[in-house]
Amino acid sequence: MNLPLLSLLIFLPLLAAGLLWLLPLQRVRFAVAGSMVVTLTLATTVLLLYLPAGERFQMIERWSWIAGLKIQYLVAVDGLSVLFLPATALLFLGSLVAGWNAVREAARLHYSLLLLLQSATLGIFCALDTILFFVFWELTLIPLYFLLARWGAHAGSPQVAARYCLIMLAGGVPLLLAFILLASGLPAAGFDLIALLATPLPRASQTTVFLLLLVGFGLKVPLVPLHTWLVQFSLAAPGSLTALLVGLKIGAFGLIRFAVPLAPQAAQDLHWLLAGLGTLAILYGAVGMLAQSNLRVALALASICHVGLAVLGLASFTAQGAQGAVSLLLSFSVATGGAFLLLEFLRQRTGSTDIHALGGAAKTMPLLATGFLICGLAGVGMPGTSSFPGEFMLIIAALQVHTGAGMAALFGLSIAAAGFLALYRRAFFGPARWPAVTQADDLRPREWLVLVALIAMVVLIGIFPGPWIEIVRPSAEAWAAGLGR
Helix, strand or coil: CCCCHHHHHHHHHHHHHHHHHHCCHHHHHHHHHHHHHHHHHHHHHHHHHCCCCCCCCEEEEEEEEEHHHCEEEEEEECCCCCCHHHHHHHHHHHHHHHCCCCCCCCHHHHHHHHHHHHHHHHHHHHECEHHHHHHHHHHCHHHHHHHHHHHCCCCCHHHHHHHHHHHHHHHHHHHHHHHHHHHHHCCCCCCEHHHHHHCCCCHHHHHHHHHHHHHHHHHHCCCCCCCHHHHHHHHHCCHHHHHHHHHCCHHHHHHHHHHHHHCHHHHHHCHHHHHHHHHHHHHHHHHHHHCCCEHHHHHHHHHHHHHHHHHHHHCCCCHHHHHHHHHHHHHHHHHHHHHHHHHHHHHHHHCCCEHHHCCCHHHHCHHHHHHHHHHHHHHCCCCCCCHHHHHHHHHHHHHHHCHHHHHHHHHHHHHHHHHHHHHHHHHHCCCCCCHHHHCCCCCCHHHHHHHHHHHHHHHHHHHCCHHHHHHHHHHHHHHHHHCCC
16 A cells, blocks of 8 residues: 555644644534544554564555664554554543543643644554654653643642653653664664664673663553652543553553563563563552552552563563563553543542542442443453453463462452452442432443443453454564564
8 A cells, every 4th residue: 555554643633633723612622533533443444454464564654754863754563563553542532532521721732732642652653763763752741741730630730740751751861872772783773673673782782772671661661669650640630641641551562662672682681670570560569459549549550560460471572471461451451541531430420539439339320330340350350351361371471481470470460359349349339428429420422432432342352352362473473583482
């Protein structure tokens, strides 16, 4: 195909953001919704055109950008990234619906920033030039800062936004330094990821590059002890924004795409560090979840627990580990992202997501309670839901290579599952004592449609995982082969 589908997909939200300023205010939301529907259609088209049995990188678009520095506009998809495109588009559409009536001031600015964030996120999943990837990576900070600082959930949101962006800007320094070291060590490849994967970096430089990338991406994952921003962010941000940040694990994607394959020998030499960080995240997230009374904070800690499993499975350096990690991260988009969207619906109705201000919510909001239960069960890896195939593959990969860590992971996941069920029971069952709960309305039609779409994905991926896994498998095998496994 000569049509630059990936460029259309990446830059359509930016074009829509510019057009918003020319439209009457009452039409802005509907224009944004139309743009996101078209983006979802394009992302689905890319997925349908992708051939798992074909070349690893497909739909390549390559143009010289800064010729003197060998920096290119280079985008493409493979089995490790193509599924994230429709998942991202669907989650952004759900986020728009979740905040449909919540934006009462500067609506054009709010929606323009949301579309800019969508464009940058899609670019992260498509970029194959390391500097282009870095540009998209840093570009996400601009909309995140303003969306949190101006439309945050409480008066301290501007401070939380500033702290988050400063931490992420600091995390960008080791990423950029690692990419420069790669280009300096392999001048013929430059910043071209395809060429860098084909030409191994000298072993003497790999440890430095791997550690730099691990720190840079680890802040975004987040890995313990680099996770300190997450709890504050989950409390200060609107639920729709938290759904995007927690549901789309671009930090973990960066580990899969760049950190391990670009420094394979160093990654395997430091397998104990990667496995240890993953195991620590599992146990910390699970135990920390038990001490929480706020559902948003509990879900944020649960996400640390389960992304820790992805990191632990990745430390097996096998195709099965890579497949499981991608499958689990994909499930995060629909399950954990969907759970945060439903918590935003709950907050809008009751004013709180703390279990002490809830109780009996299932009586007045049965659809919301059902949807949250399904998304929550998917988050803890219930068989028949979207997370189970990925978690199963990751546990097997971990037990084969790091048996002790795999056993600790099983223990931590069991604690997380029990913690979720305990929190759910206290929030949604029992007597309804508070007026905000007893007078609350259930999901509205547009919210119900988002719920149906998310649950359909959760169940479809869980019951029929084969087609999705087969899309990932050839690229995962190529990923493992590049490590010498």
